[in-house]
Amino acid sequence: MSRFDVQLKRVDSAFARVLQEVPLFDNPPLAADWLRCEMLERYQVLQHAPVATGSTVLEVGSGGHGIATVPLAFRTGETGRVIALERERWGMFREILTQAGYRDRVRPVKGDARQLPLASTSVDLALCVHGIRSLRSEPIMVEVFREMLRVAPKIFLAESLPVAVNDAQRAHLEMYDLRQEFFEATTGQRDDLHYLTAERLGRLLGEAGGVVLSSEVVEVDLPHALAYFPRDLLKNAADPKRREELLARWDRAEQLLRVHGTDHPPVGVILAARS
Numbered sequence: 001m002s003r004f005d006v007q008l009k010r011v012d013s014a015f016a017r018v019l020q021e022v023p024l025f026d027n028p029p030l031a032a033d034w035l036r037c038e039m040l041e042r043y044q045v046l047q048h049a050p051v052a053t054g055s056t057v058l059e060v061g062s063g064g065h066g067i068a069t070v071p072l073a074f075r076t077g078e079t080g081r082v083i084a085l086e087r088e089r090w091g092m093f094r095e096i097l098t099q100a101g102y103r104d105r106v107r108p109v110k111g112d113a114r115q116l117p118l119a120s121t122s123v124d125l126a127l128c129v130h131g132i133r134s135l136r137s138e139p140i141m142v143e144v145f146r147e148m149l150r151v152a153p154k155i156f157l158a159e160s161l162p163v164a165v166n167d168a169q170r171a172h173l174e175m176y177d178l179r180q181e182f183f184e185a186t187t188g189q190r191d192d193l194h195y196l197t198a199e200r201l202g203r204l205l206g207e208a209g210g211v212v213l214s215s216e217v218v219e220v221d222l223p224h225a226l227a228y229f230p231r232d233l234l235k236n237a238a239d240p241k242r243r244e245e246l247l248a249r250w251d252r253a254e255q256l257l258r259v260h261g262t263d264h265p266p267v268g269v270i271l272a273a274r275s
């Protein structure tokens with residue numbers, strides 16, 4: 001039995017049925033069920049968030065597949081609402097929400113989380129799940145956390161930690177840690193920043209005017225294919241010396257992925273409020 005099947009047995013059977021509606025993909029080397037696997041991970045992480053049935057929740061950085069949006073809409077229920085805020089990547093969002101049966105529970109909003117288009121204390125909870133990495137710099141993270149604290153009495157942050165306790169997590173980190181430099185070398189702009197420690201996240205929350213109410217580390221025990229990116233993309237790096245260096249690192253990381261597989265690192269989850 002795969003680890004996905006093992007973990008699936010532990011979730012609410014109604015959510016397991018929703019996952020069966022989520023599309024499979026034919027996009028090797030990603031596993032066909034990568035999206036179901038990721039949503040199951042988000043479901044597990046969100047078990048640590050105080051999401052009440054019938055509540056209104058803001059999700060910052062929902063991304064093109066609604067990976068956390070679907071389990072979140074399951075948690076808020078038929079009478080609740082998820083406001084899914086995303087700057088630019090909508091991709092398959094609407095299609096996946098429709099297939100999951102949650103199109104009516106979610107209000108997609110295009111916007112920048114540094115200036116949320118919401119009144120103060122207008123939602124019950126604001127959260128960002130595996131999206132802090134996309135905020136491009138620590139000053140931007142502080143701006144976004146400050147805005148989240150303005151619109152909600154409590155905020156919930158979940159992000160992978162730069163920690164590996166097994167070889168598959170080490171392999172994930174080797175490939176993932178290439179992504180920040182890959183974006184910088186090919187587009188001139190950082191993305192997929194190196195994961196921050198929980199302590200660093202706590203300090204940034206403090207700078208944003210927040211106070212940490214609780215902080216936990218969640219071990220999900222699921223594969224995590226999303227660090228991978230095709231080698232050919234590195235050929236777009238303009239500086240030849242940098243390109244060779246990144247290609248050599250990619251080769252080492254890819255070999256580790258083949259030998260050990262790739263697992264989710266532990267996830268830091270933080271609940272915070274205005275200080």
Ligand SMILES: C[S@@+](CC[C@H](N)C(=O)[O-])C[C@H]1O[C@@H](n2cnc3c(N)ncnc32)[C@H](O)[C@@H]1O
Nearest residue numbers: 061063067068086087089112113129130131134
């Ligand atoms: C890693 S992705 C998707 C995270 C998703 N919640 C998940 O569970 O996988 C993070 C998203 O945040 C978006 N993003 C980055 N900066 C943003 C900003 N300032 N305002 C709104 N969205 C932003 C990116 O476009 C990206 O789609």
